[in-house]
Amino acid sequence: MSAKTNGFAQGTVLKVAYSMLGLTSSVVLTRIVLNILKPRRLTASDYFVFIAFVFHVTKCTLYVALSPYMQRVYAVSNGETEPYPELLHDRILMAKMVFTAFCMFWAVLWSIKLSLLLLYRRLLVGISQRYTVVWWCIAGICLVTFAGNYFFYFQSCGTIPGFWTGGCTGKGPHNTQLISLYYSFSADTSTNVMIMALPMWLTWNLQMPRSKKVSILCLFATGVICILFACLRVTQVAINAAKPEAIGQPLDPTWLAIWG
Numbered sequence: 001m002s003a004k005t006n007g008f009a010q011g012t013v014l015k016v017a018y019s020m021l022g023l024t025s026s027v028v029l030t031r032i033v034l035n036i037l038k039p040r041r042l043t044a045s046d047y048f049v050f051i052a053f054v055f056h057v058t059k060c061t062l063y064v065a066l067s068p069y070m071q072r073v074y075a076v077s078n079g080e081t082e083p084y085p086e087l088l089h090d091r092i093l094m095a096k097m098v099f100t101a102f103c104m105f106w107a108v109l110w111s112i113k114l115s116l117l118l119l120y121r122r123l124l125v126g127i128s129q130r131y132t133v134v135w136w137c138i139a140g141i142c143l144v145t146f147a148g149n150y151f152f153y154f155q156s157c158g159t160i161p162g163f164w165t166g167g168c169t170g171k172g173p174h175n176t177q178l179i180s181l182y183y184s185f186s187a188d189t190s191t192n193v194m195i196m197a198l199p200m201w202l203t204w205n206l207q208m209p210r211s212k213k214v215s216i217l218c219l220f221a222t223g224v225i226c227i228l229f230a231c232l233r234v235t236q237v238a239i240n241a242a243k244p245e246a247i248g249q250p251l252d253p254t255w256l257a258i259w260g
Contacts, residue, residue: 013067021060028053045118052111059104066097095164102153109188110146116195117142123202131202138194145187152180157250168250177251178238185234189227196223 031049035042069090075081117139124131154160156177157167167173237251 013063013070017060017063017067021057024053024056043118043122045115045122048111048115048118052108052115055104055107055111059101059108062097062101062104066094066101069094069097092164095168099160099163103150106146106149106184110142110149113142113191113195114139120195120199120202123199127202131198134198138191138198141194142191145191148187149180149184152176152183156180174249174251181234181237181251185230188230192223192227192230 028049031046035046072081072084073087073090073094076083076087117135121135124135156179157163157173159167162168162173168177240251
């Protein structure tokens with residue numbers, strides 16, 4: 001694509017969508033196969049993983065479906081092709097699919113967070129009550145920040161219909177979209193840290209060999225990878241949005257598709 005949109009090409013978006021869909025499908029299928037080989041009762045934690053997978057499949061499907069529309073609309077915006085009769089229809093349809101895909105993105109992340117919290121809840125049975133209090137505090141923060149994502153996002157273009165009726169253009173909406181982006185980043189990162197810290201704190205205080213403690217701590221510390229990806233996502237989108245040609249324009253959905 002040209003510098004005007006600063007977006008990724010259709011092929012890149014499709015490759016990332018298909019790759020992530022294949023990776024997550026493999027993980028979920030492996031989990032199902034293991035449960036068949038070693039049957040056990042499914043818990044609420046398991047169900048939230050499956051719910052997250054459904055949201056993720058929906059999100060990837062939306063990005064795959066909107067990719068050709070995005071390519072055609074951006075080609076006109078960049079002056080590469082002439083406007084065509086279905087342009088307005090394609091713009092509206094693309095905006096609606098992008099809007100829905102963003103909503104799915106947060107649903108995926110917070111479903112996994114709740115799955116982990118429900119898993120930890122089972123580990124707190126029979127130990128000090130203070131861990132349960134901390135668990136409830138973290139769960140409450142997760143629910144509030146989850147709602148906050150949609151609160152800020154729905155105001156990014158004035159109203160929800162504004163997302164597909166031109167309400168996202170202009171300096172004001174541009175800045176509001178950045179506020180939504182930064183809030184989402186801070187909410188995601190802070191809750192990730194809390195969710196990692198709880199089992200690490202619990203493990204450190206348990207009576208077990210130090211080597212086993214270190215192994216468990218390293219496992220939970222893999223959440224740092226999620227935080228690094230969140231940092232990369234917000235940095236790349238913010239840098240792209242700060243370019244002169246992007247001022248006053250909606251945040252490019254291809255960047256969020258790649259990092260989402």
